[in-house]
Amino acid sequence: MSDALPGTAAASLVPGQAVARPLPSMLLCLSHLRWDFVFQRPQHLLTRAARTYAVVFFEEPIFHPGIAPRLDRRQTPEGVTVAVPLLPEGMPAGAAVAAQRQLLDELLAESAAASLIAWFYTPMALEFAGHLAPAVTVYDCMDELSAFRGAPPRMLTLEQELISRADLVFTGGRSLYEAKRNRHPRVSCFPSSIDTSHFAAARQGADDPADQAGIPHPRIGFFGVIDERMDAGLVGALAAARPDWSFVMIGPVVKIDPADLPRLPNVHWLGGRSYPELPRYLAGWNAGFMPFALNESTKFISPTKTPEFLAAGLPVVSTAITDVVRDWGPKADGGPGLVEIAAEPVAFAAALQRVLEQAGAPWLKQVDRRLAQISWDQTWAEMDGQIEAALRAATRQKSGADTTTMRRAGHV
Known part of the structure; x- marks a missing residue:
């Protein structure tokens, strides 16, 4: 492949004659x-x-x-x-x-x-x-x-x-x-x-990737960059409190020492996966979670994975990231949101238990109405x-x- 940058394009309407x-x-x-x-x-x-x-x-x-x-x-x-x-x-x-x-x-x-x-x-x-x-x-x-x-x-x-x-x-x-x-x-x-159609493929189900096939259900998943924005302590506390749940963690680890991440039998650090591969992994999850730390590095974030989880048909629980709370969390009038918000491990585990029991069809209709309003x-x-x-x-x-x-x- 040539290293030349795109330049003048030309078409020929008459043989031998280029039209700029x-x-x-x-x-x-x-x-x-x-x-x-x-x-x-x-x-x-x-x-x-x-x-x-x-x-x-x-x-x-x-x-x-x-x-x-x-x-x-x-x-x-x-x-x-x-x-x-x-x-x-x-x-x-x-x-x-x-x-x-x-x-x-x-x-x-x-x-x-x-x-x-x-x-x-x-x-x-x-x-x-x-x-x-x-x-x-x-x-x-x-x-x-x-x-x-x-x-x-x-x-x-x-x-x-x-x-x-x-x-x-x-x-x-x-x-x-x-x-x-x-x-x-x-x-x-x-x-x-959101690219809704890309992640909605997860709703159709798929064969588990080899590195996920042996992980027991229910599976709680996260995908994205794993860095100082993640509350590793919260992940560890949740995994310790609910050994009957599997926590599947997908993403590259950067700027933090991997040794500082919780290493429990039910926490599975799978590493990074490509964008085309993600729906296949998400198809095998029962819920998603966003265990972000509340610190200076997360004060202004608006996680792209929020609508991606929802498009995949996965209920999701997040810590109280401002943009997640305002855009996807409970409504100002007290009505339910599309994402559950929780803080400390006990409340977070309780919220995950609720979304795992959540009825699919009515909630998914609300999700789809919301996602129909946005796209990349x-x-x-x-x-x-x-x-x-x-x-x-x-x-x-x-x-x-x-x-x-x-x-x-x-x-x-």
């Missing part, structure tokens, strides 16, 4: 996440963006001993170009930033895109991409990264600079929206959404509408500036 098509705009995503890590918000949005934009997903560097700086590139089946800077191990921080900037400039120099849209997931990317002059800058703030373990000290300063540069700011949930809405004139809330397709369409409007405004502004320059030069 309009160039697509390039959407350059600058991300702190790896494309192949966990399929979540960036992947959902950018695979849809790739239908109309030339999408480049520029990752953080990987360091190897004894190599010269270079850019590793590949294209996903959805048409997203994943670009990974490969840098020599031990490279000083300043030199690493300069190398990333050079690799990015070389990549962009190959493109003949109509315009550039810079899409930031991390403010830290300004260190090597701050010199760019995109037609539109988008900050898709999916997490409060400054609250995460190991966040660089400059994160907050660079975030303020990014917000001041951005044409559009999107947030991944209501709590983040409320935290950012007064910092920019165009902040829009786009909470976690709809979320992307609304975002794209804002981007197109910003591109038109940028074009008008550039055209006006060009006319003023020509007038001053006496050409108009």
Whole structure:
């Protein structure tokens, strides 16, 4: 496969005669996440963006001993170009930033895109991409990264600079929206959404994957990144209190010591699984749980897995994450929600017992009515509408500036 970026497209209506098509705009995503890590918000949005934009997903560097700086590139089946800077191990921080900037400039120099849209997931990317002059800058703030373990000290300063540069700011949930809405004139809330048909396949049942087949029922499951946001103590206490339940844990372990996770006979740490594999695992669960710790790193999260559990037909119990409580928990009038909320182990176990006994059909009808109102397709369409409007405004502004320059030069 060629490493060349998408450029001019051409069609031939008459043999031997090429007809130029309009160039697509390039959407350059600058991300702190790896494309192949966990399929979540960036992947959902950018695979849809790739239908109309030339999408480049520029990752953080990987360091190897004894190599010269270079850019590793590949294209996903959805048409997203994943670009990974490969840098020599031990490279000083300043030199690493300069190398990333050079690799990015070389990549962009190959493109003949109509315009550039810079899409930031991390403010830290300004260190090597701050010199760019995109037609539109988008900050898709999916997490409060400054609250995460190991966040660089400059994160907050660079975030303020990014917000001041951005044409559009999107947030991944209501709590983040409320935290950012007064910092920019165009902040829009786009909470976690859902590819319903993908997870609804779990409702049809499936043969258990080999590593799950021998796990006894009832099975309580979790899938997602396992890091400082998980309340490992709660998981251990639940497993100890209910040895007759099996707790199935799917996801990569990062930023925490795996030795600190509870190791009980009924807790099964299966590791990461791909997005296509998840429905098959969920089909064999009896309920889901979201044992998030209540700390600075979870204060603003809006877990994508909430509607994914529901689409799979699984009742779910969560700790009191603000966006889960407000969007999916019990109603203000005291009516039941779609997700049970609990805190300490005894109450959490009681809530899980209730959802395991929950009648399926009436609850599922409520779930399906709610999920019918949201989708990643709809979320992307609304975002794209804002981007197109910003591109038109940028074009008008550039055209006006060009006319003023020509007038001053006496050409108009």
